[in-house]
Amino acid sequence: MTHLIETRELCFSYDDEENESTENKLEGKYALCGVNITIDKGEFVAVVGRNGSGKSTFAKLLNLVLEASSGEVYIDGKKVSPEMTDEELLDLRRRVGMVFQNPDNQLVATIVEEDVAFGPENLGIPSAEIRERVDAALELVGMTEYARHEPHRLSGGQKQRVAIAGIIAMMPECMIFDESTAMLDPSGRAEVVDVMEKLVREKGITVINITHLMSEAARADRIIVINEGKVIGEGTPKEIFTNTELVRRAGLELPQCAALLGELRARGVRIDGAGITPDECADIIIKKLQNREEE
Amino acid sequence: MNKKIELIDVSYVYGERTPFEITALKNVNLNIEAGSVTGIIGHTGSGKSTLVRLFNGLERPASGKVLLDGVDIWEKPKEIGKVRYRVGLVMQYPEYQLFEETVAADIAYGPKNMGLDADAVEERVKKYSALVGLSEEDLQKSPFELSGGQKRRAAIAGIMAMKPEVLVLDEPAAGLDPVGRNLIFDAIEEYRAVEGATVIIVSHSMEDMAARCDRVIVMSDGEVVADGTRDEVFSCADKLVSVGLDVPEITKLAELLASRGFDFGKTVYTVSDAADIICRALSGGGNE
Amino acid sequence: MKNISLGQYYPTGSVIHRLDGRVKIILAVIHIIATFLCESLASFACLFVGTLVLVLMTRIPLGVVLRSVRAIVYILIITFILNAFFTVGEGEPLFSVWIFTLYIEGIWNAAFMALRILSLILGTSIFISYTTTPIQLTDSIESLLSPLKKLKLPVHDFAMMMSIALRFIPTISDETDRIMTAQKARGADFTTGSLIKRAKALIPVLVPLFVSAFRRADELATAMECRCYHGGEGRTKMTVPHLCARDIAAVGLMLAFGAALVLLNRVDFLYKMV
Incomplete structure (x- = not known):
């Protein structure tokens, strides 16, 4: 079976990119080296790592915003390379959509629905169908009532939802969120992650969430941990959350409840199972306390 | 309580007498204790960003008074500039205000505006860049060559170099990873300890607030809805939830455990506190 | 503002x-x-x-x-x-x-x-x-102006630029306000002194503003490419008047x-x- 996304020995170094700004060079001083990852259709994957770990670089290589220095990327078995024809490149970008960090710098139109229509318009979709797609996309992200609003008057979370709708209207198979929640407040963050979940569960779209927040990564099916340009761990949220050492090595922090279980383990308390949410952790701790009483 | 800043019946209105009129603050009364670390939390649009701009006289209240050390800062409006040196404000994403050719020159901008002589300026640049963890080498670089976290710290050093008695920071850790965040908070704590300054932090992160602040003020819809010590504010979780905020995760866990028969006996905020109590319970010295 | x-x-x-x-x-x-x-x-x-x-x-x-x-x-x-x-x-x-x-x-x-x-x-x-x-x-x-497209005049590009400008004017005006406030908090004074002094006082506002505008342009261009923008050719419109x-x-x-x-x-x- 072919995977939706497969990378083989993927490497990237910013020295090759003369056009990149200094900041990017610095962020990517670890670049990316020897990354082998497969992602299947319909998966919800979180790629986590600290600032400058290379997680964002990885995302940008998937839809050829950046060109790999060496190694290969395959989307649905098809090799991604700068030698692709213009049509192939457009098709790649349509299939692998991307939502960026700064909500202001990805909206092009002065009216919400016009912005959502931008992608399909570029693809040359007939007008009537664009209308349907735009309405459906706005509905999906819960922004229908703001269709005629100006983007600059929306909150950060709302702007990001409009940006998501703009990608959905192109009917992608996969959506990459490149630190799309980093500039949002907690409620905006929750809005965006809720939409991600909806995309995976209801629409079957593959979602890749690039983030440094473990609490967000917990909502994915699988977590890939990147540090200094290399994959240092991979597993389900429960597997990663119990591996306190791995998380620490990646320069990340667990949410408090999971951290508490880790701390207890470190102090020699035997904890069975893994907990991520406060409820799960409460279950584990209560069970432990009851066991002690029985002993 | 030794009041460093006091707000008496302060109201603030944006776009007065236009169709876009918005009341950002309504009859706000509050005190900031000298030498304390006070956290201000609230939803986006709750008025907290307006509030911090009132502390240093960037905005003038429509009515009411802002007192600094008991003196109305608007008593002599022409001297409001001096208040800005005494109450330093670090705005959100302060790295976007860097403009000089070198980091050193940028940090020197504030002290130079204060009219300090070259030697004093240089001394302050050295002292506060070191305090935020920038190296001598970093100082000679262009601000645009630094990483995101370093830029943020350079911008904060630029405010610290004015040696404000009160340091106000709006979301100082927004968008940073845990390592970057800890560097920032450690620098703030060190500044407070070294200068004996009063610190005010605005943040969305309940965990950070609980771990770093002595006092917490909760804003909602232009009004102060809670004001007290950390324990007082976080023990009324319902109130926080009702204004769209959360309590720290560990506090939530403590509540869940309490409802199932295990009481921590006090409000806990940090992982190690909670671990201590649980370990004690497990080893037999239970809290029940 | x-x-x-x-x-x-x-x-x-x-x-x-x-x-x-x-x-x-x-x-x-x-x-x-x-x-x-x-x-x-x-x-x-x-x-x-x-x-x-x-x-x-x-x-x-x-x-x-x-x-x-x-x-x-x-x-x-x-x-x-x-x-x-x-x-x-x-x-x-x-x-x-x-x-x-x-x-x-x-x-x-x-x-x-x-x-x-x-x-x-x-x-x-x-x-x-x-x-x-x-x-x-x-x-x-x-x-x-679309008839002028036949004369190879870049009518579409011009319209696109205009519309992006319109989209970003409020954003950049907010940002100007924010940077000015930030510099005021560091003691900048934009209202007193001679004309030259006032012009000089604007440097700390203009430099960050330009840097940020270029960053925005860069990011926006990437985002547009990711949304399959490739000029006016073969483009349709949602609302055909x-x-x-x-x-x-x-x-x-x-x-x-x-x-x-x-x-x-x-x-x-x-x-x-x-």
Whole structure:
């Protein structure tokens, strides 16, 4: 079976990119080296790592915003390379959509629905169908009532939802969120992650969430941990959350409840199972306390 | 309580007498204790960003008074500039205000505006860049060559170099990873300890607030809805939830455990506190 | 600064607001031509009654419309004075002081010229600035200029640039406000001192603003490419504007109005321009 996304020995170094700004060079001083990852259709994957770990670089290589220095990327078995024809490149970008960090710098139109229509318009979709797609996309992200609003008057979370709708209207198979929640407040963050979940569960779209927040990564099916340009761990949220050492090595922090279980383990308390949410952790701790009483 | 800043019946209105009129603050009364670390939390649009701009006289209240050390800062409006040196404000994403050719020159901008002589300026640049963890080498670089976290710290050093008695920071850790965040908070704590300054932090992160602040003020819809010590504010979780905020995760866990028969006996905020109590319970010295 | 609304667009949902943008541009052009064709008191009177009816139809408060007139009041006065004294009439001058001589024709011509300017301002206000959103305007200009695409003129790119500019003006104006506040907190003073000192004080605002604008441009370009933007070729539009009966009727009526004004030029009542 072919995977939706497969990378083989993927490497990237910013020295090759003369056009990149200094900041990017610095962020990517670890670049990316020897990354082998497969992602299947319909998966919800979180790629986590600290600032400058290379997680964002990885995302940008998937839809050829950046060109790999060496190694290969395959989307649905098809090799991604700068030698692709213009049509192939457009098709790649349509299939692998991307939502960026700064909500202001990805909206092009002065009216919400016009912005959502931008992608399909570029693809040359007939007008009537664009209308349907735009309405459906706005509905999906819960922004229908703001269709005629100006983007600059929306909150950060709302702007990001409009940006998501703009990608959905192109009917992608996969959506990459490149630190799309980093500039949002907690409620905006929750809005965006809720939409991600909806995309995976209801629409079957593959979602890749690039983030440094473990609490967000917990909502994915699988977590890939990147540090200094290399994959240092991979597993389900429960597997990663119990591996306190791995998380620490990646320069990340667990949410408090999971951290508490880790701390207890470190102090020699035997904890069975893994907990991520406060409820799960409460279950584990209560069970432990009851066991002690029985002993 | 030794009041460093006091707000008496302060109201603030944006776009007065236009169709876009918005009341950002309504009859706000509050005190900031000298030498304390006070956290201000609230939803986006709750008025907290307006509030911090009132502390240093960037905005003038429509009515009411802002007192600094008991003196109305608007008593002599022409001297409001001096208040800005005494109450330093670090705005959100302060790295976007860097403009000089070198980091050193940028940090020197504030002290130079204060009219300090070259030697004093240089001394302050050295002292506060070191305090935020920038190296001598970093100082000679262009601000645009630094990483995101370093830029943020350079911008904060630029405010610290004015040696404000009160340091106000709006979301100082927004968008940073845990390592970057800890560097920032450690620098703030060190500044407070070294200068004996009063610190005010605005943040969305309940965990950070609980771990770093002595006092917490909760804003909602232009009004102060809670004001007290950390324990007082976080023990009324319902109130926080009702204004769209959360309590720290560990506090939530403590509540869940309490409802199932295990009481921590006090409000806990940090992982190690909670671990201590649980370990004690497990080893037999239970809290029940 | 917070609630800066771009241009003077004043939504009321009137008939004129709902006209097609291209039609409104055409109406504005007819109105301008009609204004210049007016030569008699009768046609000027008719022009102003007609324009006033249009103003009322927009349902925009008169006070708001007058605000745009207030801006040109000095131009009107200067035009009036120059025309009044530089017209040489046939009859006896009304009076003569030093090199200034005033004829009755001068007063009429001056009044007509001032009225023309007033009419131009009102016409563009009614059809364009108050009733057409900037984005509708850009789209309409692109549509009206589209025949020029055949001459290989980059009409689409121009329209795209305009629309991005419109999208980012509020964002960048907010950012300017934020940077100025941040520098004020570091003791910057933008309001006192000599002109040179004030200009210098702006450097700490302009540098970060430019840096940020370039960053935005860079990020926006990437985002646009990721959304499959590849120029105007093969591009479709979600809303293809269709002219409806209302639009055609409006152009017809406006043409008839213009023709009536020309006919009224023949009515020699009190005064006719020479």
